[in-house]
Amino acid sequence: MTDKSDGLSLSQQRQRAAFWFLAPMLAALFFVAAWPLIRTIWFSLTDTTLSDLYGGEWIGFDNYLSLRILESGRWIWRGTLVDPAWWNAVWNTVRFAFVSVFFETILGLIVALVLNAEFKGRGFVRAAILIPWAIPTIVSAKMWAWMLNDQFGIINDILLGLGLIDQKIAWTASVDTAMTAVLIVDIWKTTPFMALLILAGLQMVPRDIYEAARLDGVNPVKVFFKVTLPLIRPALAVAIIFRMLDALRIFDLVYVLTPNSAAAKTMSVISRENMIDFDKFAYGAAQSTLLFAIIAVFVSLYIWLGKVDLSGESQK
Amino acid sequence: MTVQKVLSTLGFYALVLVIVVFAVFPFYYAIVTSFATGTELFTVNYWPSSFSLANYETVLGGRNFLRSIANSVFIATTTVVFALFLAVTASYALARVRFRGRGLLLMMILAVSMFPQIAVLAGLFELVRFLGLFNTPYAMILSYVIFTLPFTVWVLTTFMRDLPVEIEEAAIVDGATPWVIITRVFLPLLWPALVTTGLLAFIGAWNEFLFALTFTSSETTRTVPVAIGLLSGASQQEIPWGPIMAASVIVTVPLILLVLFFQRKIVAGLTAGGVKG
Numbered sequence: 001m002t003d004k005s006d007g008l009s010l011s012q013q014r015q016r017a018a019f020w021f022l023a024p025m026l027a028a029l030f031f032v033a034a035w036p037l038i039r040t041i042w043f044s045l046t047d048t049t050l051s052d053l054y055g056g057e058w059i060g061f062d063n064y065l066s067l068r069i070l071e072s073g074r075w076i077w078r079g080t081l082v083d084p085a086w087w088n089a090v091w092n093t094v095r096f097a098f099v100s101v102f103f104e105t106i107l108g109l110i111v112a113l114v115l116n117a118e119f120k121g122r123g124f125v126r127a128a129i130l131i132p133w134a135i136p137t138i139v140s141a142k143m144w145a146w147m148l149n150d151q152f153g154i155i156n157d158i159l160l161g162l163g164l165i166d167q168k169i170a171w172t173a174s175v176d177t178a179m180t181a182v183l184i185v186d187i188w189k190t191t192p193f194m195a196l197l198i199l200a201g202l203q204m205v206p207r208d209i210y211e212a213a214r215l216d217g218v219n220p221v222k223v224f225f226k227v228t229l230p231l232i233r234p235a236l237a238v239a240i241i242f243r244m245l246d247a248l249r250i251f252d253l254v255y256v257l258t259p260n261s262a263a264a265k266t267m268s269v270i271s272r273e274n275m276i277d278f279d280k281f282a283y284g285a286a287q288s289t290l291l292f293a294i295i296a297v298f299v300s301l302y303i304w305l306g307k308v309d310l311s312g313e314s315q316k
Numbered sequence: 317m318t319v320q321k322v323l324s325t326l327g328f329y330a331l332v333l334v335i336v337v338f339a340v341f342p343f344y345y346a347i348v349t350s351f352a353t354g355t356e357l358f359t360v361n362y363w364p365s366s367f368s369l370a371n372y373e374t375v376l377g378g379r380n381f382l383r384s385i386a387n388s389v390f391i392a393t394t395t396v397v398f399a400l401f402l403a404v405t406a407s408y409a410l411a412r413v414r415f416r417g418r419g420l421l422l423m424m425i426l427a428v429s430m431f432p433q434i435a436v437l438a439g440l441f442e443l444v445r446f447l448g449l450f451n452t453p454y455a456m457i458l459s460y461v462i463f464t465l466p467f468t469v470w471v472l473t474t475f476m477r478d479l480p481v482e483i484e485e486a487a488i489v490d491g492a493t494p495w496v497i498i499t500r501v502f503l504p505l506l507w508p509a510l511v512t513t514g515l516l517a518f519i520g521a522w523n524e525f526l527f528a529l530t531f532t533s534s535e536t537t538r539t540v541p542v543a544i545g546l547l548s549g550a551s552q553q554e555i556p557w558g559p560i561m562a563a564s565v566i567v568t569v570p571l572i573l574l575v576l577f578f579q580r581k582i583v584a585g586l587t588a589g590g591v592k593g
Binding site: 132 | 328329331342349358359360403409421428435436437438441465466494522529530540541545557561567574
């Protein structure tokens with residue numbers, strides 16, 4: 001490092017420039033992420049309403065849980081943590097996240113293995129599977145709502161034709177099938193993304209390994225479980241985590257595909273409903289804070305357990 | 317042996333066929349429906365049976381849908397330009413300059429991109445109201461920074477880190493300032509990465525629903541996803557499936573063309589955002 005005439009070393013100069021390069025981005029992120037988050041948490045500790053955002057008073061943790069003991073000696077618990085609608089939403093979200101990510105991983109793996117093989121028309125297939133990913137979520141929700149329509153939907157028609165069902169199913173409206181409908185659409189839409197992430201991992205596996213295994217006459221299934229799977233595990237783990245975080249915050253698909261169905265309502269949907277539609281602004285803020293806390297714990301566990309070098313510092 | 321080989325090849329192509337049909341069919345069916353009218357909508361047609369543009373006329377004839385497209389184009393473009401502008405300098409600092417706390421900063425940026433957006437909704441709602449942006453496009457432009465900026469910074473940082481040191485060293489020896497290095501040395505090399513990240517951020521902003529739904533209150537300020545999500549018929553019971561499918565096709569075709577055209581770049585950008593590390 002050579003010293004400059006103004007007395008600052010080159011690396012000091014570069015660090016000073018780096019600070020000014022980062023400052024606008026950090027200010028922007030503070031403005032749209034950190035500050036609103038702090039305000040949301042603050043709102044969750046008050047009794048603010050939508051019509052009077054500045055009229056709220058501090059009520060502590062009453063939106064989460066509060067206890068009132070009546071004169072008769074009866075205990076009355078209130079707040080989100082004893083709200084059956086909230087726990088229903090938590091259960092829906094968790095179930096949705098695990099089931100959808102499970103199927104997306106299995107199907108994504110299959111699609112990625114197919115795309116990793118060399119065959120005629122591979123480019124065409126890769127283009128085709130990008131289509132569900134490119135379609136806006138709201139549009140896919142509407143497209144599938146039409147296909148799953150109870151009276152005129154093509155899905156019921158196909159299933160009836162194949163003899164798999166004997167009467168038409170109200171997929172999005174019925175309590176038993178609303179969650180299934182959401183899962184079908186999400187799996188359809190997100191498997192391509194999963195497949196592409198896994199494919200990127202597969203392509204880093206050296207081809208010689210397969211060649212050697214083939215010459216030795218090892219069963220391809222065995223090769224997959226003993227060689228391929230361990231090698232792509234890091235890529236697979238990152239893909240699963242990203243999907244999981246995305247699934248836990250799902251909003252748009254549920255809102256449009258199964259409006260007002262308690263069987264499919266997720267944490268994001270119920271928080272917004274309370275916040276905006278039911279004029280329980282602070283109560284909804286408390287629920288969204290809980291969702292944030294759940295995801296924060298999940299991310300910390302992942303980083304801590306996985307010891308993943310996400311910043312890529314060690315690459316240098 | 318050969319019979320087995322033929323069978324396994326057949327099985328493989330059958331699997332390929334299933335994948336392609338499953339991926340493409342819903343969009344194909346939306347196109348078929350968008351050209352059907354009247355009673356045709358209420359019989360299930362697997363093949364196009366008529367070609368009527370009535371649904372498209374209905375959608376485009378209503379003034380608000382074109383307005384929604386204009387809103388979405390304006391919002392997504394402005395968001396992307398703003399995010400890229402801030403991200404280029406920031407990712408240069410994160411990728412090429414060593415300073416303390418760099419790893420932590422990158423982790424924080426990644427964490428923001430995984431944020432549940434509902435967690436900031438109440439606070440952003442207050443901010444939007446406070447700034448007087450409610451029911452204007454600027455409410456969305458402001459709030460979309462939360463997911464476009466971390467994403468663009470992250471991808472551009474991984475991209476810049478992979479560029480060789482030598483190209484910068486020569487400029488440093490010549491006494492170039494960091495600003496000159498960015499604009500003269502890196503920017504020309506960054507164009508492909510900028511196109512990819514810009515496109516992905518554009519798609520993200522174009523598709524966003526939660527903020528757009530919450531921060532607009534009149535039909536003229538809606539973005540495309542909100543307009544389609546809330547499209548309803550003359551009566552409450554009657555859902556206008558034909559026009560909804562026509563609207564869906566109109567907003568999806570440009571996206572699909574873009575994605576297919578930039579296929580390789582998009583796949584590279586997606587995996588840089590996900591698998592790196």
